[in-house]
Amino acid sequence: MPRVSQDQLDARRHEILTAARGCFARFGYEGATVRRLEEATGMSRGAIFHHFRDKESLFLAVAEDDAATMVETVARNGLVQVMRDLLGRAGNSDGDTAGWLGTQLEVSHRLRTDPAFAKRWAERSAAIADATRERLQRQRDAGVLRQDVPVEVLTQFLELAYDGLVLHLATGRPPGDLARVLDLVEDAVRRH
Numbered sequence: 001m002p003r004v005s006q007d008q009l010d011a012r013r014h015e016i017l018t019a020a021r022g023c024f025a026r027f028g029y030e031g032a033t034v035r036r037l038e039e040a041t042g043m044s045r046g047a048i049f050h051h052f053r054d055k056e057s058l059f060l061a062v063a064e065d066d067a068a069t070m071v072e073t074v075a076r077n078g079l080v081q082v083m084r085d086l087l088g089r090a091g092n093s094d095g096d097t098a099g100w101l102g103t104q105l106e107v108s109h110r111l112r113t114d115p116a117f118a119k120r121w122a123e124r125s126a127a128i129a130d131a132t133r134e135r136l137q138r139q140r141d142a143g144v145l146r147q148d149v150p151v152e153v154l155t156q157f158l159e160l161a162y163d164g165l166v167l168h169l170a171t172g173r174p175p176g177d178l179a180r181v182l183d184l185v186e187d188a189v190r191r192h
Helices: 006-031 034-041 045-051 055-077 079-089 096-113 115-141 151-170 178-189
Strands: none
Touching (some): 034 055, 079 151, 096 151, 115 151
């Protein structure tokens, strides 16, 4: 039997995550049956669950993958950049943005309805908030950020703006002139 390299395993895992993201976005967690996941990935349940213990682990891996990408962007360029990236991808027809948005909404739903999931998700959510606070503190230390509002309040303001953007796009409303709205959000936290 030929050995499969770690790169091949990683590529297969990535393929599964990408296809599962779209399936969860389209059908929700409950509607993304194993049969639908097989169809979306083009793989058997054995192949899928070789990489992930069960459907919940697969969903959590999709959400964690999205959260890790978000933490990286926040640490490097801030939460407003995450919003700009999301807005920039909103017009794409590749399904990636829809999948990402759908995953965000499904995470929100499961946080309200599944205490075990909420407990598992808490540290991922905290990592995004921590990265935002650290970035804002670095900006404040550099003299770029306004001084009259506590960093914690600015963090909450940006999180609310992000949540609003996700909801706006996820409900299918057109992006319109949201780039200018993001300019306003960014300007609101800057030092003048």
